Amino acid sequence: METRRKIAVGMAAGVAWSFAVLIGAAMFVQLPVFALMPTIMTAFLAPGLVMIAMVGRLAQRRFFDDAIIDGEAFSGAAAIDQRVLSNTVEQLVLAMAVWPAAAVLLGAEGPGVILVLGVAFAVARLAFWFGYHRAPPLRAFGFAATFYPTVLVALWALWRVVI
Numbered sequence: 001m002e003t004r005r006k007i008a009v010g011m012a013a014g015v016a017w018s019f020a021v022l023i024g025a026a027m028f029v030q031l032p033v034f035a036l037m038p039t040i041m042t043a044f045l046a047p048g049l050v051m052i053a054m055v056g057r058l059a060q061r062r063f064f065d066d067a068i069i070d071g072e073a074f075s076g077a078a079a080i081d082q083r084v085l086s087n088t089v090e091q092l093v094l095a096m097a098v099w100p101a102a103a104v105l106l107g108a109e110g111p112g113v114i115l116v117l118g119v120a121f122a123v124a125r126l127a128f129w130f131g132y133h134r135a136p137p138l139r140a141f142g143f144a145a146t147f148y149p150t151v152l153v154a155l156w157a158l159w160r161v162v163i
Contacts, residue, residue, distance in 0.1 A: 006137035014124075014144020021120040021149050022113065022156065029112030039111040040100045043118035047092050050122045054085040054129065077133065084129045091146045095121060098150050102157035117153065121146055 031039060061078040062068050068075070074082045099117055103110035128142025 003137050007140040010131075010138065010140025011144040014141045014146075015148050017120075017124070017141070017145040018148035018152050021116060022152055025113040025116035026109045029116050030108075031111035031115065033108060033111065036103060036111050039115050040103055043099065043103075043114045044092070044096065046118045046122035047088075047095070047125065050125045051085070051088055051092065054081065054088060057081055058085060080132050081129075084125075084132055087128070087143070088125050088146075091121070091125070091150070094147075095150050098154045098157075102153045105157035105160050106153075107160070113153065117149055120149060124149075 058074070058078065058081050061074070061081065062071075065078065068078060073079075095117070099114050103114040106113055124142050124145035126142070127145060128139050131138030131140070131142050
């Protein structure tokens with residue numbers, strides 16, 4: 001299977017995951033609306049824990065590798081970890097810009113959706129990290145499964161504003 005086809009399959013699976021996450025959250029996770037602010041604040045805990053693991057892994061790699069201990073550019077597996085961390089920061093900034101407003105605009109579904117998005121983000125980032133180390137095309141699922149839920153919840157929230 002050529003690389004683009006593998007990436008496309010991973011991206012399609014990520015889109016399917018995204019719809020499943022949002023539909024499942026809206027249907028099965030009901031939290032009281034008064035819990036919205038605490039939920040928004042804690043929704044980013046799971047993604048933050050994954051980022052702690054990523055930063056810790058890079059620090060561990062640097063400490064135990066004489067070639068990079070003095071701050072030289074990462075190479076090999078450490079370079080992959082650095083790219084994963086960089087993309088995770090980008091994705092998390094995007095999520096932090098969109099999710100809180102979406103949680104408010106979604107009304108009653110908002111608290112449950114935002115909480116599930118946080119957990120799903122953490123799982124998808126781990127899949128991205130693992131996939132990137134196994135074979136770069138395998139990172140496609142983890143990327144899509146992180147990116148598309150944020151895009152879809154933004155569109156859903158905007159739809160709520162329009163109707």
